[in-house]
Amino acid sequence: MNYKESAQKILEFVGGAENVQSVTHCSTRLRIIIKDQEKIDVKEVEALDKVSGSFFNFGQYQIILGTGVVNKVYEEFAPLVDGQTANSTEETEEKQKMTFQRAIRIFGDVFVPIIPVLVATGLFMGLRGLLTQEAVLGVVGLTPEDIPQQFLLFTQILTDTAFAFLPALVAWSTFRIFGGTPILGIVLGLMLVNSVLPNAYEVGQQAAEPLVFFGFIKVVGYQGSVLPAFVTGILGSKIEIFLRKRIPNSLDLILTPFLTLLIGLTLALFIVGPIFHEVEIGVLHAVEFLLNLPFGIGGLVYGSFGQLLGIFGIHHILNFLEISMLAQDGWNYLNPIGTCGNMAQAGAVLAVAIKTISPKMKQIAFPSALSAMLGITEPAVFGVTLRLVKPFVMSMIGGGVGGFLASIFNLRANGMALTGIPGTLLYLNEQLPLYLLVNLVAFGVAFGLTWTIGYKKEQEL
Structure with missing residues (x-):
């Protein structure tokens, strides 16, 4: 077919x-x-x-x-x-009516189109890290000092552009989802990172001072920020829709874009930006606090229960957190723990695939296990483990054990949206052996538990 x-x-x-x-x-x-x-x-x-x-x-x-x-x-x-x-x-x-469920769905719709660009950026970061490692260069008789400056500049363009102009991507996608004109979203997002504003990274490193308006409002650029651009995109698109319904057609081309950008930027710089940038930082600190709990507790909790987010359809909210983490300091602390959950799903499903006597189950489970190893767990979850219940519980245990180890080892990725086998590209540094270890442990624990106590071969769909 x-x-x-x-x-x-x-x-x-x-x-x-x-x-x-x-x-x-x-x-x-x-x-x-x-x-x-x-x-x-x-x-x-x-x-x-x-x-x-x-x-x-x-x-x-x-x-x-x-x-x-x-x-x-x-x-x-x-x-x-x-x-x-x-x-x-x-x-x-x-x-x-705007419900929590619909809000989460819209949130996901905004960020999903941006992910491929950030995946590519993460791969560029991983390849640059690999090609500039002293051990790798030593194979061809070079040292880091031998790398041409032009090559480093070229790789910097590949790795830094998406995050430097991240607000433009977010505002574009938000305008698109909320019914505004996407090009206005792009321009409004670019205004948030205009070069005349103090660079957010430099302000954070105390190498530059924010602008102060009205004696108390501090204004900076919003390079790498997500929430300010997201909220600005919502308000800007609503402003545009409001204006188009009220401005005469003869003046629409002139006044609507003009007023949308003027009002949108004013709100963004003086109200939305200062407030939601602090909210964004607060959320990041809360997540980092959880992940940095002693004795690997944070990794154990997220590795075990993070898989439930996909079932309830709210896993896209993690996109905001991962994007924000990468934009702030270049590292993604959720990825190595979350990928253990994916590999645990693969382990549980492979155990079912081998053990089952049902031809239909085998037909579903074998490709689902491979898919989960490659980072796509929906076929495994909804096609096998969640239907059988116990294998899903075993995968939660496996993911928790792997997440615990990932937290203990302080693993962190240089990108997002890649897990399992493709995820190795985000760890092309000294972390690679540990990344492989925690995933093998997660896979093995889930496989072993499912094989021994989590599934009876007579079970069928």
């Missing part, structure tokens, strides 16, 4: 185009907001060869297709739904 046929079948089994309110997707799941849940034939959807599972979460029917596949199926699916696209949710969701 090709992607077009899969899209057509999915649409048929969810009740047709008239039952679809809007559709979007993330890295692994097709996310459909349904009008009447009773019209969905879940068994038929999950029986399709490209579908690993499905579930309802936060008002969405989410169909697990896997990385790469979901993009192709979505491209075929979206045109079938009366011309709706991934960004067509504004009109329909505008009528909905």
